Amino acid sequence: xxxxxxxxxxxxxxxxxxxxxxxxxxxxxxxxxxxxxxxxxxxxxxxxxxxxxxxxxxxxxxxxxxxxxxxxxxxxxxxxxxxxxxxxxxxxxxxxxxxxxxxxxxxxxxxxxxxxxxxxxxxxxxxxxxxxxxxxxxxxxxxxxxxxxxxxxxxxxxxxxxxxxxxxxxxxxxxxxxxxxxxxxxxxxxxxxxxxxxxxxxxxxxxxxxxxxxxxxxxxxxxxxxxxxxxxxxxxxxxxxxxxxxxxxxxxxxxxxxxxxxxxxxxxxxxxxxxxxxxxxxxxxxxxxxxxxxxxxxxxxxxxxxxxxxxxxxxxxxxx
Numbered sequence: 209x210x211x212x213x214x215x216x217x218x219x220x221x222x223x224x225x226x227x228x229x230x231x232x233x234x235x236x237x238x239x240x241x242x243x244x245x246x247x248x249x250x251x252x253x254x255x256x257x258x259x260x261x262x263x264x265x266x267x268x269x270x271x272x273x274x275x276x277x278x279x280x281x282x283x284x285x286x287x288x289x290x291x292x293x294x295x296x297x298x299x300x301x302x303x304x305x306x307x308x309x310x311x312x313x314x315x316x317x318x319x320x321x322x323x324x325x326x327x328x329x330x331x332x333x334x335x336x337x338x339x340x341x342x343x344x345x346x347x348x349x350x351x352x353x354x355x356x357x358x359x360x361x362x363x364x365x366x367x368x369x370x371x372x373x374x375x376x377x378x379x380x381x382x383x384x385x386x387x388x389x390x391x392x393x394x395x396x397x398x399x400x401x402x403x404x405x406x407x408x409x410x411x412x413x414x415x416x417x418x419x420x421x422x423x424x425x426x427x428x429x430x431x432x433x434x435x436x437x438x439x440x441x442x443x444x445x446x447x448x449x450x451x452x453x454x455x456x457x458x459x460x461x462x463x464x465x466x467x468x469x470x471x472x473x474x475x476x477x478x479x480x481x482x483x484x485x486x487x488x489x490x491x492x493x494x495x496x497x498x499x500x501x502x503x504x505x506x507x508x509x510x511x512x513x514x515x516x517x518x519x520x521x522x523x524x525x526x527x528x
Contacts, residue, residue: 212237219490220254220340220500227259231267234260235274245501249323250425253506254340256498263497268327268521269296271499276323276525283384283394295523302511304518306443310341310485310508311433313524316365316416318398321504321524328498333516340502340509341488343429347419349484350430354477358418362468363434365416366459371408375450376462379410415468422505429505430485437465438478494520 211226225234234257238245248255262268272279272295279295292298302308314320326338347355369379383391391410395402401413420431435441439458442450454460466472485508502509504524 216248216252219252219342220256220492221248221252222256222258225257225259229259229261231261231270231274234262234271238275249501249503250506253342253344253503255501256492257501258495258498260497260499262327262499263329265293265296265329265521268325268329268499269294269523271327272296272325272523272525276325276523278526279523281384281524283382292521296521297523298519298521304336304514307513308511309435309441309482310339310489310510311436312343312429312431312508313504315420315431316363316414316433316437318416319526321526323525324502324504324509325523325525326498326500326502326509327521328494328496328519329521330517330519331494331496332514332518334514335512336514336518336520337491337493337512338500338509338520339489339491339512340507341485341490343431343506343508344427345488346430346485346508347428349487351480351484354480355419357467358432358434361471362415363418363432363437364466364468364470365412365414365433365437366464366466367412367437368405368454368460368462368464369410369412374409374462375453420505425506427506430508431505434465434473435478435482437463438473439464440475440478 213224213226215222215224225237245255260271262271281295312320313324367382369377369382372378372380379391380386383394385391388404392402394400395412399414403411403413405411416432418430418432418434419428421428439447439461441463442461450461451458458464489510491512
């Protein structure tokens with residue numbers, strides 16, 4: 209194996225493979241060092257492998273298929289995301305003009321990926337970083353009164369998915385099916401309350417904890433997507449258009465969040481949450497072939513706005 213350098217004094221920790229390597233070389237190294245990788249991920253939460261040569265979708269799929277066994281699809285996801293090949297998805301197709309705030313993948317669900325693998329196929333010309341933050345540190349930094357209120361009341365997530373015409377994703381895109389019975393079965397399995405609308409759309413309603421305890425480390429993490437579902441997440445002109453379509457009712461927006469008891473969450477609270485998370489954010493520019501592993505409960509991620517081409521791919525490994 210070529211020379212391998214570890215820098216564990218940064219976040220994320222960085223392992224660099226020097227010289228020309230094949231995917232098979234990386235796989236052999238990975239399988240021989242799973243204890244080290246687990247130690248890094250449970251302590252730091254994030255690991256960047258640089259110089260892997262995983263610079264195409266096929267190579268990325270080959271690598272992820274060799275280092276993880278079970279993958280989760282993006283059914284029930286709340287952002288547009290296209291499957292490229294096998295278990296590989298484009299990281300997001302959300303408008304490049306806007307940032308995506310930090311979140312833990314599918315934290316609003318009862319089943320979420322345990323680890324995320326991100327790969328850089330085409331680095332963005334400008335911007336487009338994937339900001340990350342330690343969810344344990346976010347929890348520690350959070351205003352204790354705010355934290356207590358969210359832990360006591362929890363978070364209520366509402367989604368309104370259209371039937372093919374409307375703002376936001378359709379239920380067919382979200383659940384990767386044309387069969388309403390498949391949607392209902394999925395909702396029943398994941399404890400999502402649902403209501404079919406006369407226009408063929410569906411409303412999803414679920415109440416989830418705002419924090420969780422990591423099953424391995426025993427640490428408390430900030431684990432929700434309340435700011436992404438809150439109406440303030442929409443830019444002003446989009447919000448105004450959506451509110452016209454929703455006849456002035458925020459609960460009919462594509463996404464909506466309240467406290468678990470149904471009471472509204474004010475804008476100042478959401479701003480405080482985002483400001484707190486932003487204090488823990490770390491940015492690192494993408495390089496072609498970068499391969500990042502995130503322990504999903506321990507580290508939140510987002511996306512900065514960008515210009516030019518960008519292809520960041522993701523696969524989601526699951527154990528829960």
